[in-house]
Amino acid sequence: MLTVNHVTKxxxxxxxxxxxxxxxxxxxxxxxxxxxxxxxxxIKMLTTLIFPTRGEILLDGDEIIALDETYREKIGxxxxxxxxxxxxxxxxxxxxxxALKGLDKREAARKTDELLELxxxxxxxxxxxxxxxxxxxxxxxxxxxxxxxxxxxILDEPTAGLDPKERVRFRNLISSLSKNRIVIxxxxxxxxxxxxxxxxxxxxxxxxxxxxxPAKICKQLEGKVFETDDxxxxxxxxMQLTERNEDGHTIVRFATDSARGAEIGRPVxxxxxxxFLYIYRDxxxx
Amino acid sequence: xKKLLCSPTLLxxxxxxxxxxxxxxTIVLGSADYSSYVGNVAxxxxxxxxxxxxxxxxxxxxxxxxxxxxxxxxxxxxxxxxSNLYETFEASSxxxxxxxxxxxxGDVARLLEEKCEALQASVDAKAKSGEALDLYLAGFTTxxxxxxxxxxxxxxxxxxxxxxxxxxxxxxxxxxxxxxxxVFSLRKGRRxxxxxxxxxxxxxxxxxxxxWFASMAIYLALHPYLIHIWxxxxxxxxxxxxxxxxxxxxxxxxxxxxxxxxxxxxGISIGIVLSVMLLGFFIGxxxxxNYLAFFIFLVTVMVLYILPPTLASIGQIEMSSYxxxxxxxxxxxMQEYWFTEGTRQYLWPRFETIGVASSLLVLSLLALLGYRxxxxxxxx
Ligand SMILES: Nc1ncnc2c1ncn2[C@@H]1O[C@H](COP(=O)(O)OP(=O)(O)OP(=O)(O)O)[C@@H](O)[C@H]1O
Ligand SMILES: [Mg+2]
Numbered sequence: 001m002l003t004v005n006h007v008t009k010x011x012x013x014x015x016x017x018x019x020x021x022x023x024x025x026x027x028x029x030x031x032x033x034x035x036x037x038x039x040x041x042x043i044k045m046l047t048t049l050i051f052p053t054r055g056e057i058l059l060d061g062d063e064i065i066a067l068d069e070t071y072r073e074k075i076g077x078x079x080x081x082x083x084x085x086x087x088x089x090x091x092x093x094x095x096x097x098x099a100l101k102g103l104d105k106r107e108a109a110r111k112t113d114e115l116l117e118l119x120x121x122x123x124x125x126x127x128x129x130x131x132x133x134x135x136x137x138x139x140x141x142x143x144x145x146x147x148x149x150x151x152x153x154i155l156d157e158p159t160a161g162l163d164p165k166e167r168v169r170f171r172n173l174i175s176s177l178s179k180n181r182i183v184i185x186x187x188x189x190x191x192x193x194x195x196x197x198x199x200x201x202x203x204x205x206x207x208x209x210x211x212x213x214p215a216k217i218c219k220q221l222e223g224k225v226f227e228t229d230d231x232x233x234x235x236x237x238x239m240q241l242t243e244r245n246e247d248g249h250t251i252v253r254f255a256t257d258s259a260r261g262a263e264i265g266r267p268v269x270x271x272x273x274x275x276f277l278y279i280y281r282d283x284x285x286x
Numbered sequence: 287x288k289k290l291l292c293s294p295t296l297l298x299x300x301x302x303x304x305x306x307x308x309x310x311x312t313i314v315l316g317s318a319d320y321s322s323y324v325g326n327v328a329x330x331x332x333x334x335x336x337x338x339x340x341x342x343x344x345x346x347x348x349x350x351x352x353x354x355x356x357x358x359x360x361x362x363x364x365x366x367x368x369s370n371l372y373e374t375f376e377a378s379s380x381x382x383x384x385x386x387x388x389x390x391x392g393d394v395a396r397l398l399e400e401k402c403e404a405l406q407a408s409v410d411a412k413a414k415s416g417e418a419l420d421l422y423l424a425g426f427t428t429x430x431x432x433x434x435x436x437x438x439x440x441x442x443x444x445x446x447x448x449x450x451x452x453x454x455x456x457x458x459x460x461x462x463x464x465x466x467x468x469v470f471s472l473r474k475g476r477r478x479x480x481x482x483x484x485x486x487x488x489x490x491x492x493x494x495x496x497x498w499f500a501s502m503a504i505y506l507a508l509h510p511y512l513i514h515i516w517x518x519x520x521x522x523x524x525x526x527x528x529x530x531x532x533x534x535x536x537x538x539x540x541x542x543x544x545x546x547x548x549x550x551x552x553g554i555s556i557g558i559v560l561s562v563m564l565l566g567f568f569i570g571x572x573x574x575x576n577y578l579a580f581f582i583f584l585v586t587v588m589v590l591y592i593l594p595p596t597l598a599s600i601g602q603i604e605m606s607s608y609x610x611x612x613x614x615x616x617x618x619x620m621q622e623y624w625f626t627e628g629t630r631q632y633l634w635p636r637f638e639t640i641g642v643a644s645s646l647l648v649l650s651l652l653a654l655l656g657y658r659x660x661x662x663x664x665x666x
Contacts, residue, residue: 047471050664065662073473079666083464100472144468 001025002046002152002182007055009041016041018206019055024152027198028178031186032272034280037203039186040080043156046184047077059152073102076150078141080157080186086130090121090140093129094147101148108147115143118173120166134161142170146177153177155185159192171196190273200272204279218270224255225274226265233264241277299451300493303444307501310440311508323357324424325511333421333518335365364424364524371418371523371535377405377627380532384630387531394604397633404635405627408539412521417541422515422522434505434512435622438551441501442618445494445559450566450583452490456482457567458576467666476661483567483653487560494559498552517543527622538625539636547625554617554624557642561614562587564649571656590615594631608633612641614649 004022008015017038031039044050045057048064048071057064064071084093091112098108116125119139129137138161145153158174159167175196177183187193193200193214200217202210210217231240231252238256245251254265255278261267331342343362348354381402385395412418457479460466469475506512520543525536542550566583573579590613597607610616611631617638623629624638634640 044467044666049467049471049666051662069473072471072475075471077468077471079467079471081464082468085463085465097468097472100469100474100478102473141468148473 001060003058003061004042004046005056005058007042007045007052007057009038009045009050010053015206017203020203020208022201022208022211024182024184026178026180026182028174028183028185028193028196029199029201030193030197031184031201031203032188032190032193032276033186033203034188038206039203040156043077043080043154043184043186046152046154047075048072069102073148074151076145076148076153078145078155078158080160082141084129084137084140086128088129089126090116090129090143091125093140094144097144098147103148111147111149112143115146118146119143120169135163135166138162139166151181153181153183153185155183157186157188159187159189167192190271190276194272202279209279214272217275218272221255221270221275221278223267224257224261225253225268225270226256226261227251227253227268228265230264236260239278239281241274295455296448296452296489296493299448300497303441303448303497304500304504306444307437307440307497308504310437311501311505319353320357320360321423322509322511323354324361324421325514327361328421328511328514328518333515334416335368335419335421339365339421361424365421368419368523370413370416372409372413372521372537375409375413375535375537377402377409377537380405380534380537380627381630383532388630390630394608394630394633398630401627401633401635405537405539408537408541412519412537412541415519415541417519417521418523418535420515420518420522420524422518422520422524422544424524434548435551437501437505438548438555439618439621441494441498442555442558442621444497445490445555446562446618448493448497449486449490449559449563450580452493453483453486453563453566454570454576454579454583456486457570458574458579461574461576470665476665479571479660480657483657486567487563490559490563491556494556495552498555502548512544516545520544520547527626534629536626539627540625542625550625551621554638554642555621557646558614558618561642561645561649564646564653565614568649568652568656571653571660587615591619612637612644614641614645617641617645 002024004020004024007017007020009017020042031042033039041050045052046064048068051065059067059071059074085096088096094112094115095105095108098105098112101108103111113122113125116122119142121136121139121143124132124136129140132140138158142155142158145155155174159170162170171192174183174185178196178198185193197214199211200214201208202217225241228234229249229251231254234254234256236256236258238254238258238261241253241255243250243252253268253274254261255270255274327343327346331339331346343358343365346358348358378399379402381395381398384390385398390398459482460469460478469478519541521536521538521541523535527534527536538547565586566579569583569586570576570579573582590610594607594611594613594616597610598604608631616631617624620628620631620637625636627635628637
């Protein structure tokens, strides 16, 4: 069990995260928050790249900073953005990283081939990475994070740059990996996690806002989300969510506290995206 | 990681150093002709100015009005009646002259005197061995030797520069490739830095030694006569360090032939190069940006250079200035005095050895502290 205990992180006099308390046990945790909310900051603390200004992070009761290498050998980490040695092939790059992870050489070589297969890079495993597309690099990163079969897998926007096919594959992969380990991933892309996340963690104003199952999080908007094809007819306080086109009509989703929502719109089941937009609105109720 | 060290950057640096050194090897010498002549005479007559040597010299003949005839004349004059300088020399005279010339008082004066008194044993040994009678490069022009020191000082400078660049290049490598977040989260990620220091030290040292030997080979090819006096003592009576106030023969604690002296120089230079690399590592551990780190390094070097004289001029904290004067930068600057008593700037015997040893010690500790700091530093 990984415990974040009243952790605050400040950069100079800017507070990136304040008094965060979280507990991670088996399953997939999604950090869902807008840009600049502090997701990467939390993740960097979980990977010991940076250290909490206040508070502590514990693995089974032991401070991860003190555990040092015994902690680091248990994690797999995909940074939000990472560089690579341009003249290396994925295989060379992974074997270099395996050495730094202290993995057995032969075992690591076998695992590397397996992982490159998994992320569909087997046919380019000996090509120089300088010619790779962003999505291919990202997949090398994913493979790398899995090398040591980590007990804690930490992924910072892993789906950025992946095409729909890879994205689905990845979602399935993560879902199955989270059966027997802690997976923590940050994302903005609601559809990546909506169906697979066990817990959704949200930050607002650099504080923890929610840490709950997707269903429960959606529940807070229950009865408040509607759809209409005539948004101009609304004359009460509401918040516009998403639009979509259907048979030439523009159908608009909106949220409102007003009891009159149902008069104009038809009630729909709120989804995570609605909640995201609702929570991180610019306080712009029209 | 080691592969990266065979980078074009390193090769480029080494070639640049060799070219620079070749250039300086050609222009430094002003009076190479006479030295060359002396060297050639030494080949037949030997390097010890004794009766045998005088007989050989008397037999020599050069064409009238030729430059060689003048050189021969000089050489006869120079070596005629050459006395064993150290039989009558009193080492304490060096301290006495300095104390009088610079109005030195108190503890400093006392320590200077003690230092020079300790040197008397070396003087007596040299008197017995008669090495003052070695030909060396003869005559008043014996400043050739300083050309060598000048060259060596260049080598050390280049070695230190290459070394520091290697260190900073290697420890900034993850930052430059933006692999820091990835690499330093790995189990042995942060430990990589110590491996890098060792790799940089090994490569830096190898480059320095390579440059040193290659440049020496070039120098000797350009000045082949040096080979003939290779075994001449550097404490020859001809080898006087010019000083307006003090009669300062090149009086080493231990006796060195020019050959041995070259290697002793190399040894101390290696110590200085390593010290400076440790300093670079320390700074690199504290400062993330490569260029800034190098800039800070240059500033630190500057400070180390001007701090001791500045402290000394303040007066109050005089003793500390003498201690800090053992820093690698000052040692490098004082290269021509290595293995001698080291002028009034140094109060204790064998300043170069003490200096290099303590620099290595202090900077190793600093490097360790820097490494410790890095271990607990926000890296991304
Ligand atoms: N090294 C730093 N120094 C100062 N401020 C920083 C530093 N790193 C991050 N911040 C600030 O901390 C806040 C949180 O940043 P963080 O990268 O954690 O956000 P994020 O949730 O990951 O955003 P994104 O979705 O864009 O990746 C931001 O306002 C950012 O400007
Ligand atoms: Mg981020």
